[in-house]
Amino acid sequence: MIFTPRAAWADTPEPVRTAVADALGSPITGHADLHGGMSPGPAVCLRLADGRRVFVKAVSAEVRAHNHAMILQEAWILDTLPPSVPAPRRLATVEHGPWVALATTWAGGSAGELWTDTSIEAVAHACRTASGHRAPDTLPPVAERIFHFDGWARMLENRAGGDWEAAHAGPAATVVAGWERWTAGDALVHRDLRLDNTAVQAADGSAVLLDWAYASAGAPWIDLAQLAADVVATGHVLGPEVATDRAHRLVEGLPPDASRFVVGLAGMWCIRAATVPDTPVMPRISAWRRARSVALRPLVARLITDLTAAGQHSQHSQAG
Ligand SMILES: Nc1ncnc2c1ncn2[C@@H]1O[C@H](COP(=O)(O)OP(=O)(O)O)[C@@H](O)[C@H]1O
Numbered sequence: 001m002i003f004t005p006r007a008a009w010a011d012t013p014e015p016v017r018t019a020v021a022d023a024l025g026s027p028i029t030g031h032a033d034l035h036g037g038m039s040p041g042p043a044v045c046l047r048l049a050d051g052r053r054v055f056v057k058a059v060s061a062e063v064r065a066h067n068h069a070m071i072l073q074e075a076w077i078l079d080t081l082p083p084s085v086p087a088p089r090r091l092a093t094v095e096h097g098p099w100v101a102l103a104t105t106w107a108g109g110s111a112g113e114l115w116t117d118t119s120i121e122a123v124a125h126a127c128r129t130a131s132g133h134r135a136p137d138t139l140p141p142v143a144e145r146i147f148h149f150d151g152w153a154r155m156l157e158n159r160a161g162g163d164w165e166a167a168h169a170g171p172a173a174t175v176v177a178g179w180e181r182w183t184a185g186d187a188l189v190h191r192d193l194r195l196d197n198t199a200v201q202a203a204d205g206s207a208v209l210l211d212w213a214y215a216s217a218g219a220p221w222i223d224l225a226q227l228a229a230d231v232v233a234t235g236h237v238l239g240p241e242v243a244t245d246r247a248h249r250l251v252e253g254l255p256p257d258a259s260r261f262v263v264g265l266a267g268m269w270c271i272r273a274a275t276v277p278d279t280p281v282m283p284r285i286s287a288w289r290r291a292r293s294v295a296l297r298p299l300v301a302r303l304i305t306d307l308t309a310a311g312q313h314s315q316h317s318q319a320g
């Protein structure tokens with residue numbers, strides 16, 4: 001699904017394109033625009049005269065300052081990641097006037113439009129590999145990279161949403177409360193796990209995680225929990241019920257806080273859809289967020305039930 005229209009590489013100012021080729025040390029002989037992702041600047045596969053294929057994304061701060069800052073942030077984060085993390089490697093960063101461009105190694109393969117059991121398995125493996133690393137000291141705590149996790153509490157206060165939200169926002173807010181504490185940890189967290197931020201290699205079933213701007217230090221299950229949420233929110237080739245089932249299986253094997261995280265993400269999409277308007281550069285974002293929060297309803301309801309039952313059980317055993 002294309003949620004943000006991206007500019008074409010050919011429309012990037014010529015001095016920026018030349019500066020990228022200079023920084024890479026080889027002229028550009030061909031390119032193919034990419035259409036996934038969340039930012040308005042170009043993302044492109046470049047073919048170089050020396051035979052290499054590289055990935056480049058670029059944006060002008062005049063188009064969207066946030067993405068300009070995120071590209072610079074990702075550039076230094078990529079340099080801090082140990083080579084055993086399944087991530088692209090930074091090749092060059094170019095700043096030219098209001099423009100910034102980041103070139104990385106090409107991660108072949110494709111994630112497709114919807115999750116499959118194969119891509120879930122490949123990406124889950126990549127998440128476990130990444131979170132098996134201690135976060136580099138320069139990365140911030142994940143609480144600084146989590147936004148709108150008070151979504152359910154705000155939905156409740158504002159009486160926003162429909163009948164489903166009215167019935168579930170209260171228990172959901174209770175489940176998410178205290179998230180700054182229970183998401184903390186020292187594992188490497190990607191924090192923006194979505195199908196379009198992965199590259200799955202069909203040949204060997206491995207995956208590379210892309211788009212590292214939100215990497216941080218936190219609990220080791222966070223990316224798997226976010227994967228579970230995305231399987232439902234982006235969708236599975238076998239349909240919504242299978243997506244919910246696969247997501248539930250993923251979180252079942254994790255600590256209960258992972259289920260709380262999924263509920264928190266759903267609240268984030270819900271409150272953002274209700275309160276953050278579309279903009280000219282992101283013209284479909286609120287419908288996209290709304291669709292994600294709606295798709296997650298069955299999973300959220302199931303997780304609240306699981307967590308409530310587990311809470312009653314532990315209170316009961318403490319009392320006994
Ligand atoms: N190293 C890479 N190799 C191949 N394709 C990539 C690479 N990095 C990103 N992509 C593709 O380009 C798209 C946009 O890149 P991404 O880094 O996710 O940008 P954005 O910040 O705009 O989301 C991704 O959704 C993915 O399809």
Ligand SMILES: [Mg+2]
Nearest residue numbers: 037038197211
């Ligand atoms: Mg992306």
